[in-house]
Amino acid sequence: MIGQHVHANAALKEGTMATYVILYTYTTEGAKNIRESVKRAGRIRQQNARVGFTVKDVYWTQGSYDMVAIVDAPSEEAMMGAMMNVVSAGNVTSVTMRAFDAVEMSRVLAKTMPLPDDEEPAKKAAPAKKAAKRKRKT
Secondary structure, three states, X not given: OOOOOOOOOOOOOOOXXXXXXXXXXXXXXXXXXXXXXXXXXXXXXXXXHHOOOEEEEEEEOOOOOOEEEEEEEOOHHHHHHHHHHHHHOOOEEEEEEEEOOHHHHHHHHHOOOOOHHHHHHHHHHHHHHHHHHHHHHO
């Protein structure tokens, strides 16, 4: 169950929410109650909405993880508290990853420093173009 609402993180702009991808694995206890997992997910989705979270979707999966959830959280602190509540219930273990859409990733990339090699291809391309033009003239 996602936990109590915490005020928005200063890193998030007013009105925006951070997106997270959560990978769940059933514990032995959770596997015993697997037939109730769809109903439980529905209840949790409703509880989350009341405290400021948006569960975009939940998928039951095959492979290394049993479930995947995509969640928008009002703050990092709220998400951390929510995951503590989930894990302490004893039905699942989880891996939580902050996810960035294309707009957010563009903002992140705009704040990065250029690497020394980032400028090199442009400098190398200019002499190569000049040499190609000279070959065409002869």
